[in-house]
Amino acid sequence: MTLDWTRIAGELDARGWALTGPLLTPATCADLAGLYGQESLFRSRVVMGRHGFGRGEYQYFRYPLPDPVQALRESLYPPLAGVANRWAERLGQDQRYPETLDQMLARCHAAGQVRPTPLMLTYGPGDYNCLHQDLYGEHVFPLQAAILLDAPGRDFEGGEFVLVEQRPRQQSAPQVVPIRQGEAVIFAVRDRPAEGTRGVHRRILRHGVSEIRSGRRRTLGLIFHDAT
Numbered sequence: 001m002t003l004d005w006t007r008i009a010g011e012l013d014a015r016g017w018a019l020t021g022p023l024l025t026p027a028t029c030a031d032l033a034g035l036y037g038q039e040s041l042f043r044s045r046v047v048m049g050r051h052g053f054g055r056g057e058y059q060y061f062r063y064p065l066p067d068p069v070q071a072l073r074e075s076l077y078p079p080l081a082g083v084a085n086r087w088a089e090r091l092g093q094d095q096r097y098p099e100t101l102d103q104m105l106a107r108c109h110a111a112g113q114v115r116p117t118p119l120m121l122t123y124g125p126g127d128y129n130c131l132h133q134d135l136y137g138e139h140v141f142p143l144q145a146a147i148l149l150d151a152p153g154r155d156f157e158g159g160e161f162v163l164v165e166q167r168p169r170q171q172s173a174p175q176v177v178p179i180r181q182g183e184a185v186i187f188a189v190r191d192r193p194a195e196g197t198r199g200v201h202r203r204i205l206r207h208g209v210s211e212i213r214s215g216r217r218r219t220l221g222l223i224f225h226d227a228t
Contacts, residue, residue: 003020003021003023003079004021005079008020008079008186009079009082009083012083012143012186012188012192013083013086015175016163016165016187016188016192016194016203016205017163017175017177017185017186017187017188018185018186018187019177019178019179019183019184019185019186020145020183020184020185020186021183022180022182022183023147023182023183023184024147024149024182025182026151026181026182028068028182029147029148029149029150029181029182030149031068032068032069032120032147032149032220033120033149033150033218035066035069035120036059036120036122036218041061041062041066042059042060042061042062042120043060043061043062043115043116044059044060045057045058045059046058046059046060048127048129052130053129053130053132054127054128054129054130054208054209055123055126055127055128056121056122056123056124056127056128056129056212057121057122058119058120058121058122058221059119059120060115060116060117060118060119061116061118061119061120062116063116065116065118069118069220069222072145072147072220072222073101073118073222073224074100074101076145076184076186076222076224077100077101077104077141077224078099078100078101080141080143080186080224081097081098081099081100081104083143084097084141084142084143085097087142087192087193088142090193090200091191091193091200091202097141097142101224104139104141104224104225105225105226107139108137108139108225108226109226111137111138111139112137112228113136113137113138113139113225113226113227113228114226114227114228115226115227115228116226116227117134117136117221117223117225117226117227118220118221118222118223119220119221119223120218120219120220120221121218121219121221122216122217122218123156123159123209123212123216123217123218124212124215124216125212125213125214125215126211126212127211127212127217128159128208128209128210128211128212129208129209130208131162131164131206131207131208132206132207132208133189133190133205133206133207134189134221134223135189135190136223136225136226136227136228137225137226137227137228139225140189140190140225141189141223141224141225142188142189142190142191142192143186143187143188143189143224144186144187144189144221144222144223144224145184145185145186145187145221145222146161146179146184146185146187146219146220146221146222147182147183147184147219147220147221147222148161148179148180148181148182148183148184148185148217148219149181149182149218149219149220150181150215150216150217150218151180151181152179152180152181155181155215155216155217156212156213156214156215156216156217157212157213157214157215158210158211158212158213158214159209159210159211159212159213159217160176160177160178160209160210161176161177161179161185161207161209162174162175162176162177162207162208162209162210163175163177163187163205163206163207164205164206164207164208165203165204165205166203166204166205166206167194167203168196168201168203176210184222187205187207188205189205189223190204190205191203191204191205192205
């Protein structure tokens with residue numbers, strides 16, 4: 001895939017999220033969404049209402065990941081590692097992230113984080129996802145991606161992707177991200193550096209999905225660290 005990583009990196013630095021532009025064709029989106037019914041591909045299923053997470057459900061893939069999911073995870077990671085290392089340096093952190101996904105996952109697995117975290121989410125009318133962060137363990141890669149597999153306005157209404165940023169000495173700021181079918185939003189998992197009057201400070205982010213008014217909304221989530 002060919003993405004404008006200069007633009008994406010600049011937008012991540014400026015606001016903590018960026019849209020990739022067209023990433024997958026509608027046919028590829030349909031193929032990926034069709035994986036949800038293949039139980040053998042997944043290690044666990046979560047019904048969100050049982051845990052107070054919202055409404056809807058999602059499933060975590062098991063290893064080995066389906067080829068398209070593995071390819072997306074591997075291709076998106078390296079340019080994001082550059083952003084992650086720049087953020088760590090700006091925040092004064094000693095942590096640095098390796099150049100390849102395999103190296104990042106080896107770090108996770110050595111610490112007991114061995115369960116894969118890529119997931120498929122599905123929402124119907126009245127479903128939503130509460131604001132949250134996808135952390136899963138000690139080793140957290142600071143960026144993740146969500147790829148929308150259905151078309152807003154055609155396949156579903158509502159279901160906006162929402163980010164809320166906590167700012168020092170200010171009220172939290174919500175943002176609604178206009179994702180299109182086959183596009184990914186890349187965003188901060190937990191926090192990001194930002195410039196302020198007193199220099200660089202840390203801003204905390206959480207993400208969620210607003211209520212689906214009608215139709216069905218499916219998303220592929222790509223997280224680059226594994227879970228305990």
